[in-house]
Amino acid sequence: MDFSANHVGFVIASYALTFLCLAGLIIATLGRDRKLRAQVERLDTQRRKPR
Structure with a gap:
């Protein structure tokens, strides 16, 4: 690259x-x-809880 050019x-x-x-x-x-990984973890935890 030529650093002496006008458009440098x-x-x-x-x-x-x-x-x-x-x-x-x-x-x-x-x-x-x-953010999405945290959301997946939260949903996975909710899904695994016994109801």
């Missing part, structure tokens, strides 16, 4: 924005997974 700021900003978006998606996915 745009390229760096584009990479930074892409990285932030991907990091946000990963964090959201992991958070949703954690």
